[in-house]
Amino acid sequence: MGVTLKEVAALAGVSRSAVSRTFTPGASVSAKTRAKVEKAAKELGYSPNALASSLTTGRTKLIGLISNNFHNPIFLEVFDQFTRALQERGLRPLIVNLTDETEPANSVRMLRQYSVDAVIVASSTLPPSFAKAFHDAGVPVVHTFGRSATSPEVHVVGIDNVECGRMAARELVSRGYASVGYLGGPIDATSARDRQRGFTEEMANHPHVPVSHSFAGAYSFEAGRAEMLRLLAGDPAQAYFCGDDILSIGALSALADHGLKPGSDIGIIGLNDMEMSRWEYINLTTIHQPIKQIITASVDLVEEMLKTPDRYPEARIFPCRVIERGTLRPRP
Amino acid sequence: MGVTLKEVAALAGVSRSAVSRTFTPGASVSAKTRAKVEKAAKELGYSPNALASSLTTGRTKLIGLISNNFHNPIFLEVFDQFTRALQERGLRPLIVNLTDETEPANSVRMLRQYSVDAVIVASSTLPPSFAKAFHDAGVPVVHTFGRSATSPEVHVVGIDNVECGRMAARELVSRGYASVGYLGGPIDATSARDRQRGFTEEMANHPHVPVSHSFAGAYSFEAGRAEMLRLLAGDPAQAYFCGDDILSIGALSALADHGLKPGSDIGIIGLNDMEMSRWEYINLTTIHQPIKQIITASVDLVEEMLKTPDRYPEARIFPCRVIERGTLRPRP
DNA sequence: AAAAATGGTGCAATCGGTTGCAAGGCATTT
DNA sequence: AAATGCCTTGCAACCGATTGCACCATTTTT
Structure with a gap:
């Protein structure tokens, strides 16, 4: 079904390496081969198979986004922001719905099977043990809306x-x-x-x-x-x-x-x-x-973990403020 | 980081094929080797790399779930149901947020890069051309909440x-x-x-x-x-x-x-x-x-497409009914 | 003009699995 | 006892890419 590297290489009359390098930012290719390859690729409608390349690079750009909170309208905003923030940086959210799930083991296994680069636990009701389980399995994790005090081992983003x-x-x-x-x-x-x-x-x-x-x-x-x-x-x-x-x-x-x-x-x-x-x-x-700031910070942290896997865990806490509307009586 | 097939094979004292077959339902393995392999696998904490196997099998079990509707609370229910229905069947939703996107080309390329097995377009506001674009790219697609009349080429699930x-x-x-x-x-x-x-x-x-x-x-x-x-x-x-x-x-x-x-x-x-x-x-x-029925039918259809890729397109339309509450005056 | 540095390219191994094929083991049949 | 068939197993090729290395062709330096 899909067009492969090999076919593009054949059409362009170059080696597979040359094609690969054309699509790898920062690799060394001459303008001439690049042009040949791009022409052939366009002609064939080629786009690289991200999953195959993940085999050698060790990066899938897949981010597990796990939550159990599908009944609170705030999560519409949360999902909207998370999915946008991730895809703006070329990352892809793989959603896990943890409603009714009390045991981390399953989701850990599942997400490891898909070699996610990192996991975002987006929930204020999941116990810290979930984020911890990913951490222990060697998967970079940030717990958004988590509690900073009891999980010094994982990154936490949220409020006090x-x-x-x-x-x-x-x-x-x-x-x-x-x-x-x-x-x-x-x-x-x-x-x-x-x-x-x-x-x-x-x-x-x-x-x-x-x-x-x-x-x-x-x-x-x-x-x-x-x-x-x-x-x-x-x-x-x-x-x-x-x-x-x-x-x-x-x-x-x-x-x-x-x-x-x-x-x-x-x-x-x-x-x-x-x-x-x-x-x-x-x-x-x-x-x-401040949902927006929290989510941006979470995704920032994900990116930083990808660069520095052994990053020292950190809590990013954002201040809140009272918004006065109509459900409290006026100050005396 | 992850444990590989090879290591398990070495520990169990069998070939890599034997390990692979142990984890492939329906493959021919004797009880004895299966036992050896499972023991070694447990010891090492092995679980197969879904992405690597997708290379040869051609199936990722990844399903693109694309929508542009992150401001209507009904979509909380929709996402909840979709993610659950998919994961119950061993499929994984890869979310694409199409807010502000008018051109299908990008999402098509993106999802093809990740070799999704199928795509669900969940939106009543995206034009039929989106579903069509996936269809034309050879990706099985169902348009949930779509219009049956103008898209005879793709599967549609929804209401009249x-x-x-x-x-x-x-x-x-x-x-x-x-x-x-x-x-x-x-x-x-x-x-x-x-x-x-x-x-x-x-x-x-x-x-x-x-x-x-x-x-x-x-x-x-x-x-x-x-x-x-x-x-x-x-x-x-x-x-x-x-x-x-x-x-x-x-x-x-x-x-x-x-x-x-x-x-x-x-x-x-x-x-x-x-x-x-x-x-x-x-x-x-x-x-x-009937959201629940619509979503179940959509996921059913996805599964059937995976079995029969050239399935004849079909519209599944569910009846609606009036729910009487308090915002209409009583019948005279 | 010769030597050195530079940049581009292809070969081949590798990532983590799957699978067709052939060979071996064993029980059953004649 | 030899022949037949069925299971099980390992070998090796392959899926679609990346990358270290060696080689070659230029360009730059001396």
Whole structure:
């Protein structure tokens, strides 16, 4: 089916090496042979077989992109950015959907079979052991949206979740809410626990304000809604820090059920600042996570690992900031 | 870095062929050698290099998954389903993000370089020429969410957009709306035009009901909102068929700006029935598109093409149905 | 004009597998 | 006991590329 090097070489009347070199940037070919080869290649519609060349070069330009987060709308933006950033640099994303998978072994084997040059673990809910498993198998890895503290062995890119928790707490306190709650993602996700920790730490400076905690079953609309409905059935706090915009939006829908107006009746602050949060009738006050910078940095790091395989592991942490919209009451 | 066939053969004390055959289902190996090889393989942590074997077998199990639709939340579901369906069958999705790309040539070359076994074009806005380009390059292709009429050369899986247009028109008429409008996606998308055609055809049976048409710039929230704001500034119809749920949701947000209640003040019916449309405070009446069936059928078709490369092209069209929620007024 | 440096080219080995073919081993048949 | 057939195995060629090395033709230096 495909045209091969050999056929081009035959048509151009040169050796296979010459053809190979024509398509290898930086190789030594004279203008004359290059012209002959390019003419023949165009005529035949030749393009080099990347997989065959990977055999000798040891590079496939394939990057494993693994995630388990296909229900949070923020991941539309994440996938869009990742796929574009990778292909802009001539790298190809090989997607692995890890939903319902708890064991790294399978994906490690699978991605090694395809000789990926590196792996990006894009998830805040996969345990650090996943990234670690790739590292141990000798595959360069960066954990995007990962936790820096517990994985000093792999590259991590993301935000300081503890600091975000503090930031949310400060914001709620500054609005004068008399009781606050944390409504986090799944309790086994490091991101959910770190955000809680920061929130609790900061609230400890305000002992007169009671703090409650709860965790939704997933980072999803339904989980956020269900958890907020449960809270509303009891004795809810005056304001909540939801661990993710999608939880916030679920919570907002629960408030609507009870005829409560976000902001004035119950305050909500989210985290992520995804596109949807800007929608007029959601209009969520939230902590902006710089997705674009995080993804660019992740891909940068991938490229650098390809150049320097034994690169010393590093955490790239980006600051977040509060985006004020309509779901918190004004400062007194 | 990786363990090779040769090393396993050496350790097991057999030829390379024996090792290869042990890992090739259906090859002839005695129980004894198989045992020796498997022991050695486990000891070394060997797993075969899929790319190297593709050289001789001509199969990579790589499937190009190309789309330009990273702003419509329905694609979260689409990507989730596609990646899972593919990997369940031992196939690997290689994603190509075609946003802002108008020329098929690049992606064709790129995917041929990686010797993908087949390509899935998952988009209702990419012109048929994309799928066609892969077909012409000798790459098996299925166009999911494609238009069956104009691409008899490639496999198409999806819905009958014209019929959906009719269905929407019938629904609006049955609710007794005295004027109706079509608010479609980008005018160069076949899906937008086909839905319009069906809508117009059906409305022709009701000449007393005036019909208007407009097209949003994209299948996106912002585009739907902007277009509806424009309509509201003039003399809006009593009900609209929006060519996609995401347009509907944008339109709903525009209604909210004007203090209009969907259903009673202005009717909206969408198309897709994405997860979000079920959210309580969206609660969109819409036409359900059977995403799961469409994707399963697409992957089935891919598998069948791998077995029978010269398969006669075929269209698999799935019926849709109206899901009644809260954005149309009740039947009189 | 001779010697040295430079740049271009082809040969052949190699990457990690697969597979057609022929030979060997063993059990079954006559 | 010889002949037949079936399995199993290893050899060696091949898949489509890359690359170290040696060789050759130029050009530059002296």
